Amino acid sequence: MDIQKLETFTQLAHHLNYSKVAEETYTTQGNISKHILALEKELGVQLFNRSKRQIILTEAGHELLPHAQTIVQQVAIMREKATEISHKNQQFLTIYTIPTLINYPALEKIADFRRENPAVLLQLKETENQSLSSVDFLDENSLFFTRLFQLPEHSFEYKVVDEDRFVAVLPKTHPLADEKQLALEMLQKEAFLLLGQETGLLTPLHQLCQQAGFVPENNYGGSRIDLILNMVASDLGISLLMEKTIKDKLPENVTYTPVTPNKTSQLCFVRTKGAHSTINDDFWRSVTN
Template structure:
């Protein structure tokens, strides 16, 4: 069984046409048919069958296709790892990130790193808090930004990069909109707009409200930062969001106000696997992150 045969089989199975597959592969149609016939003879089963002018994948062919695609994906990833060891400055860095870091910190950090290492490639994957933790654990990605940083996960190495305040976002016509700061208890009668259940930022806000002596009245939900900001701007309710999500601007028809009591904060950092070695390109980026934020924190 050769890699060439497997690639030919995948192309024909997905296109269900030998001629089209041969054109994409830039080889003769007879060569494609010959290699697939050899593959079927070796396996002892029919993977494809002709239906008129098209090709149909047999039932066992569909099962074989599933495993072959996964196998080739693993082989390609293995080759990428080898390439990274040969040249860490031109590898691929797979990063997971939450929506709360997507607008400001992520593009700034990547842009800064690309200035030093221009040939590196980034593969970015947005996900929920729980997903990103699991993805690093199971090897789907090797590095993820998180806020707050999980410090008690035995399979993860967690590094806090900085701390940030969680601030209140109010509609501009809110009675407290002209305040320089406020206590969380000042919002006890307000409707809240928060992330849905299961989102870590919702838990942070709910826990802070309970600490302030009340349970928030959550009347609306949004699954991304812009949605929540839009709901507040529309006067639907108030929200509590990380301060860094306002570094570029505060949404129209809303005001950002610091929360003084209780002080609501979160850690922001990066996680990598503790018991699995990461690639040199990712290791270089990890060390860059530590130094990048160390310098920033010195100037705060």
């Protein structure tokens, strides 16, 4: 017996209006009529008395309606349970990542894992860099790819996949552009174009500059590295950026130079300590330090 015809029967018994049922089920009145006629033929009884002005349940329709409603309700419960089981069995992993993921080997590791596990629902969600103490989105099914200047506290575990360092980004016409390495104190009078606080890079940069005896005045404060590079190319200032995020993106008239003092950042996959989903553990094992 076709469950769709039973659903049509219960809906028509409720509304007693072909047009209303057709509207609710996104079909035509003709299809509703066909469902009812087919069901009546299968059951061998007439379910509705029809006239030009109204439609009403027959005595047989009244007697059979509760049984149809029970079947429809049980099928709905079964479908809901099946969906719940399907979601429970679905293997999925969410990786939260900073926007500069593409510059590091982490992207290749994620792609390799995806190729080897095509059935896994793998979601990448971009988020800004932030201190682990403020992270509230990690659970048994998720990881965080992020940049750290200090390795995680005891409640986290991590795998380092790369390292990076600060460099000074200058127009090639700048008097210091040919230096092999720059002491930060040599830049204290420069106009700086620095990334904003949300990138996690501003605080360590301020700390380095303070070590060198000055506080840089930031004339940018956003999160777009490409915009900073173009502003440097237009001679609007200089910048301090992570080397691997810019080395293949430099405009023709822009160069970069290592600075001292400096801070090395670790690019890590991070997750909370404790129990994790099977697929989370599989990914974790696939990442080599």
